Amino acid sequence: MTDQVNDQSPKKHWRLSRRQFFKGAALAGTGVALAKAGVFDLGTAQAQGTTHFLSGPTADYEVRTMCEMCVWRCGVIAKVRDGKIEKLDGNPDHPHSMGNLCARGQSGLMHTYDPDRVLYPLMRVGERGSGRFRRATWDEALDFIADQMIRIRDTYGPEAMIFSSTHNLSQPLFENLLNAYGSPNYGTQRSLCFNAMVLAHLLTLGIQEPARRYDGMNYIILTGRNLFEGISTSESKQLMERIAQGAHVVMLDPRFTKTASKATEWLPIKPGTDLAFHLALINVIIGEELYDHWFVENYTVGFDELTEAVIRYTPRWAGEITGIPEATIYRIAHEFAEAAPFAFAHPGWRTSNFVNSFQTERAVAVLNALIGICPEEGDCIFADERSVALGVPPQPAYPRITALRLDGVPWKYPLVPLKLGVFQEIRDAILTGQPYQARGWFFSRQNPVLSIPDRARTIEAMQRLEFIVSIDTILNDSSWYADVILPEATYLERYDPLHSIGNRVFIRQPVIEPLGESRSALWIYRELGQRLGLGDFFQYLDEEDYIRQQIAPFNVTLEQLKQVGYFDVEVAEERERRWNTPSGKVELASETLRNAGYPAVPVWEAPPEPPPGRFYLLTGKVGQHTQFATQNNAYLTEVDYRTRDLWLHPSAAAERGIADGDRVRVTSDVGEIEVNVWVTEAIRPDCVYLAPGFGHGSRGLKIAYNRGASSSDVHVTYTDPISGGQALTQTFVTVERA
Amino acid sequence: MAQKKRYAFVIDPARCIDCRACLVACRAEWNTPPGQTRIWVHTDGPQGTFPNLSQTYVPAQCHHCEDPWCVDACPTGATFKREEDGLVLIDEDACIGCGLCVNACPFQARFRNVQTGKADKCSACFHRVEAGEMPACVATCIGGARLFGDLNDPESTVSQAIRGRAVYRPVTDAVNTQPMTLYLSPPDASAVQVRPTPRDPLVAETFWHAVGLPLVKLAVAGAFAGQAAAFIAQLLKGENEYEDA
Numbered sequence A: 001m002t003d004q005v006n007d008q009s010p011k012k013h014w015r016l017s018r019r020q021f022f023k024g025a026a027l028a029g030t031g032v033a034l035a036k037a038g039v040f041d042l043g044t045a046q047a048q049g050t051t052h053f054l055s056g057p058t059a060d061y062e063v064r065t066m067c068e069m070c071v072w073r074c075g076v077i078a079k080v081r082d083g084k085i086e087k088l089d090g091n092p093d094h095p096h097s098m099g100n101l102c103a104r105g106q107s108g109l110m111h112t113y114d115p116d117r118v119l120y121p122l123m124r125v126g127e128r129g130s131g132r133f134r135r136a137t138w139d140e141a142l143d144f145i146a147d148q149m150i151r152i153r154d155t156y157g158p159e160a161m162i163f164s165s166t167h168n169l170s171q172p173l174f175e176n177l178l179n180a181y182g183s184p185n186y187g188t189q190r191s192l193c194f195n196a197m198v199l200a201h202l203l204t205l206g207i208q209e210p211a212r213r214y215d216g217m218n219y220i221i222l223t224g225r226n227l228f229e230g231i232s233t234s235e236s237k238q239l240m241e242r243i244a245q246g247a248h249v250v251m252l253d254p255r256f257t258k259t260a261s262k263a264t265e266w267l268p269i270k271p272g273t274d275l276a277f278h279l280a281l282i283n284v285i286i287g288e289e290l291y292d293h294w295f296v297e298n299y300t301v302g303f304d305e306l307t308e309a310v311i312r313y314t315p316r317w318a319g320e321i322t323g324i325p326e327a328t329i330y331r332i333a334h335e336f337a338e339a340a341p342f343a344f345a346h347p348g349w350r351t352s353n354f355v356n357s358f359q360t361e362r363a364v365a366v367l368n369a370l371i372g373i374c375p376e377e378g379d380c381i382f383a384d385e386r387s388v389a390l391g392v393p394p395q396p397a398y399p400r401i402t403a404l405r406l407d408g409v410p411w412k413y414p415l416v417p418l419k420l421g422v423f424q425e426i427r428d429a430i431l432t433g434q435p436y437q438a439r440g441w442f443f444s445r446q447n448p449v450l451s452i453p454d455r456a457r458t459i460e461a462m463q464r465l466e467f468i469v470s471i472d473t474i475l476n477d478s479s480w481y482a483d484v485i486l487p488e489a490t491y492l493e494r495y496d497p498l499h500s501i502g503n504r505v506f507i508r509q510p511v512i513e514p515l516g517e518s519r520s521a522l523w524i525y526r527e528l529g530q531r532l533g534l535g536d537f538f539q540y541l542d543e544e545d546y547i548r549q550q551i552a553p554f555n556v557t558l559e560q561l562k563q564v565g566y567f568d569v570e571v572a573e574e575r576e577r578r579w580n581t582p583s584g585k586v587e588l589a590s591e592t593l594r595n596a597g598y599p600a601v602p603v604w605e606a607p608p609e610p611p612p613g614r615f616y617l618l619t620g621k622v623g624q625h626t627q628f629a630t631q632n633n634a635y636l637t638e639v640d641y642r643t644r645d646l647w648l649h650p651s652a653a654a655e656r657g658i659a660d661g662d663r664v665r666v667t668s669d670v671g672e673i674e675v676n677v678w679v680t681e682a683i684r685p686d687c688v689y690l691a692p693g694f695g696h697g698s699r700g701l702k703i704a705y706n707r708g709a710s711s712s713d714v715h716v717t718y719t720d721p722i723s724g725g726q727a728l729t730q731t732f733v734t735v736e737r738a
Numbered sequence B: 001m002a003q004k005k006r007y008a009f010v011i012d013p014a015r016c017i018d019c020r021a022c023l024v025a026c027r028a029e030w031n032t033p034p035g036q037t038r039i040w041v042h043t044d045g046p047q048g049t050f051p052n053l054s055q056t057y058v059p060a061q062c063h064h065c066e067d068p069w070c071v072d073a074c075p076t077g078a079t080f081k082r083e084e085d086g087l088v089l090i091d092e093d094a095c096i097g098c099g100l101c102v103n104a105c106p107f108q109a110r111f112r113n114v115q116t117g118k119a120d121k122c123s124a125c126f127h128r129v130e131a132g133e134m135p136a137c138v139a140t141c142i143g144g145a146r147l148f149g150d151l152n153d154p155e156s157t158v159s160q161a162i163r164g165r166a167v168y169r170p171v172t173d174a175v176n177t178q179p180m181t182l183y184l185s186p187p188d189a190s191a192v193q194v195r196p197t198p199r200d201p202l203v204a205e206t207f208w209h210a211v212g213l214p215l216v217k218l219a220v221a222g223a224f225a226g227q228a229a230a231f232i233a234q235l236l237k238g239e240n241e242y243e244d245a
Helices: A003-011 A018-034 A108-112 A139-154 A170-180 A194-205 A233-244 A258-262 A274-289 A293-299 A303-312 A315-324 A325-338 A357-370 A423-432 A455-464 A521-533 A542-552 A558-564 A591-595 A650-656 B021-030 B071-072 B099-106 B128-132 B136-140 B157-162 B205-236
Strands: A062-067 A076-081 A082-090 A120-126 A134-135 A161-165 A221-222 A250-252 A265-267 A344-346 A440-444 A469-473 A484-487 A500-503 A504-506 A566-568 A615-618 A647-648 A663-667 A672-679 A686-688 A732-737 B007-011 B039-042 B047-051 B052-053 B060-061 B079-081 B088-090 B146-150 B182-184
Touching: A018 A504, A018 B071, A062 A558, A062 B060, A082 A108, A082 B021, A082 B136, A120 A139, A120 A558, A139 A440, A139 A469, A139 A484, A139 A521, A161 A170, A161 A423, A170 A521, A194 A357, A221 A274, A221 A325, A233 A250, A250 A258, A250 A325, A274 A303, A274 A315, A274 A325, A274 A357, A293 A357, A315 A325, A325 A344, A344 A357, A423 A455, A484 A732, A521 A542, A521 B071, A542 A558, A558 A566, A647 A650, A650 B047, B007 B157, B021 B039, B021 B136, B052 B182, B060 B182, B071 B079, B146 B157
Parallel strands: A161 A440, A221 A250, A221 A344, A250 A265, A440 A469, A469 A484, A615 A686, A647 A672, B007 B182
Antiparallel strands: A062 A076, A076 A082, A120 A134, A120 A484, A500 A504, A504 A566, A615 A732, A647 A686, A663 A672, A663 A732, B007 B146, B039 B060, B047 B052, B079 B088
C-alpha cells in the first residue's frame, strides 16, 4: 500500500521532542542558506512530544481567530503553551464553525509547524524547475521583484505581467497591487470552480453566491454537492441536522460518495446529464401546475417562453438520457413541489464539469424560482450573504487599462464577469503569444501547476516566462518554478483584513510570532507597492493600522476586537427584495443571454460521451484535504487513507484483468499517470474517479512529493463558452494494468 | 456531597460522515505518535452491489467499561477506574509498559505508546471535561455522531440523546465488560474495536501472574528497602557536595 510512505517517514522522527522540533525548524532554514548551490533540501523534523496522561495538555492562553485551511473561514480558538500552538478548537460564537472544526481545521497547527515551511525569501540559482534556491534577505528579494516588474512594465507594458491568486482575505490588497500596476491579467480559481454556478445565478436571480438556508427544509436535491466530503463546516452540519430530522435528500452523483451514503436516495446519474433531470422536473412542475403561481406572476419574467421550451423535456425523455427511471423523476418532481416552500435544489459549488454546466445551473436556479423562492415577502431562501461596509485606507484612482485581457474576457467570452475570468485561457495565451506575449507571472497562495488542467502544458508555459514570483508558506509545485519565493506567515501567525458575516465582523490575528522571517501578505504587498512607486495605494503603517482603519467607522477598539474575536454592527433589515437583474425580476428567460446569441431559457445541450473503451474521469473532494494545498500536512496525511486510489467498477476491472490494489495506467489525450486502483461497486461502470491534489512534483515537500498521482496530468482543457468554466469531467481515459 | 458522575459516550453512527476530524483532534490534543491512535472510525466499505449500496461509519474509542478487564490485568495498579466518574485512566508513572492491559482489552482500544513505552488509550479528555469542555473528538464532531456526558444528569446531552431511544452496548454473550459507550444503532461493524473479541491469555501472561508478578513485587519491595537504607545512611552522613557534570 502507498500508505507506507506516510506511515514510515514520520516514524523516523518520533523521538524528537517539540523543543527539538523548533530547533530543527530553525536549522532547516539555515540549511537553505548553506545549501548555496545544492539541491534545495530543508531539514526534516516532526512536531512531536508527549503529553503526560494524567495531567493532560494545558494552555497558557487562548486566541480567537479564523481558520484558513479552506476558504470557509471557521472561527477558531487557539490554545497556546510556552509560545507554541497546542490545539485548535472551533469557536461556538462563529456562524461558520458553530463550535466545530473539520479534519483540516484541526490539523492547522501542522500547517504552521510543517517542517517544509519556507521561512526565508528564496531566490533561484539553478535552472528553472531544478529546485536550486538560495536564501536572500527581504530587501534583496523585494528589490529584485520590483526591478523586474518595472523592467517588464517599461519594456512590454504592464499587461505583460500576469497576476493570480485564490480566494483569501488579503486578496483585495493583491488586487490593489495589480490594478495600480496596471495589468488587466488576473487569474483566480473561479473558472476552475464555480463560474457556471455564479453566472447562472447572476443572470437568473441577480445573486452571485446564493446563500443556502436549511432551517425547516424537508426536501433537498443535491446535484453533485458532496457536502460530507467537500466540507463547509456549518453547512455540512446543518445538512446532517436536517437528515437526522428526517428530511428527504436526493443525491445525484455517478459515485457513491459519503454524502450519497447518508442521502435518502442516491441516483447514479450519467455524467453530464443533470441538466436533463432538472429540465424534466421543470416540465412536470409547469405541466401539472405545481409551481407557485403567486411568485411566478409577481416576481418572474419569461414564464411562457420557458413553458414552451420545456414541453419536450418529459420524464420519459430524461429517463433515457440520465439512466434514472422515468417514474423516479416524476415522483421527485411531485415530492419536491409538494414540499415547497421547505424544499430546494442545491446550486452546487464546484460546477466546472461539462461544457453544459452553465445550462445545468440555469435549470437549478429556474427550478427553485418556480416553487417559490420567497415563502414570504423578504424571506428568500436564496439571498446574497450580506456583509458590513468596513473602513478602507484612502487611495488614488487606478490607472486606465486599455490592453486586452489574455483570458478572453470579454472579447472571446462576452458574458463572463470580469471578476470571474477564465484562468486556463491565460496559461494558453502564454504559449500562443496571442493576443500578445506575457512575460511575467506573480502568484500568491496559489498552485496553478496542479489546479489548471494539463500540468505539462502549464509547466511549459512557466518555462516561457522571463520572470516568476510566488508568495507561499511551502515550496508548492508552482513555487518550484518561481524565480523568487516570498515566505508568507501562516494564518496562525499573522493579521489579515477583517471578515464580516451578516452583521458580525471577525478578526484573524496572530496566535504566535511568525516562524523564521515569514511575513504577512499585508506587509509584503505594502513593501512591494512602495518599491514600485505605488505607495499611495497602500496607506497603512502596519497590519494593526490597516485594521484600525477598517474599524474606524465603528465603536470598537482593536484591543476589544482582539479580545473577543469579533464585533457586531447594526445592519438595517432589508425587507424589500429587489432582484438585481436587468428586468428587476427573476429571469426565467434572460434577454442578456438572448442578446449574446445564446438561448434565453434553459435548453438541453448534449455533453460529449467517451468513445468505446474509455471512461469518464470524475473528480471531487475528499474530506481530509483542501484542493492542492494540504497534502504535505502530517496530521492530514495520517488520516487520508483510501483517498488516493483510482475508483473502478468491478465489471470494468474484470474486463481488463485488473484486481483491487493493482497498479494501473490512466491515459488521456494529453498525458498518463500511474496509480493504485480501488475496485469498488461505488461507481458507475462507465466512470473512474481520482481525487485531486495528490502527486506533487516539488521535492521541497517531503510528504507530498510523488505521493499518489495528479489528475492535472491527464485533465484536458475544455472551456464552457458561456461561463468560461473548465469542464473537468469531460476528460475521457483508458485504464490498463501498469 | 456531590452526586457521583457516570460518564458515557453516546454514539450515533447514522450521523457520522467519516470526515475524520475527530481523529485529527485527538491526535492534536494528545500528540500521539504517528500511526497510533486513541480513537477510530470503522467502516466495512460500501455494502451491496451497484446501485443498491449502503455504507456505515462507526466511531469508537475506549469504552471506559464498568467491568474493565484492563484494570484486572494491570499488575501495578497503573490502570484504574476513577471512583468519582467511572473514567478508566492510566497513571503513567506507575505503568511499567508490560502490555498486559493491551492484550486484555477485548476492543483493542489500548496500545503501547512507542514514544513513552507506556500503555495509552482514550482518556475521555478528562482535563477538558473538568474544565467544562467536551472531549476533543466530541467537541469537533460535525455530524454530532460523538456525544459525551454524565448519565446521572438528566439534562446532559447524552441523557437527552438516549431518551426514548433504543441503545446498544458493544457486547456479546461471551464478552460483556459493560462498556460505557451506548450506540444509537446496533454496532454491526466487524471491527474488533466495536465488537469485543476476547483473546487467549498469553503464556507469558499466565506465567507473569503465577511467577513474575510476585517476583517483581519482591524486587520493588527490596529496592524500596535499599533506597530507604541508603537515604537513612545519607541522613546520618549529613549534606554532601554535589557536582555538576
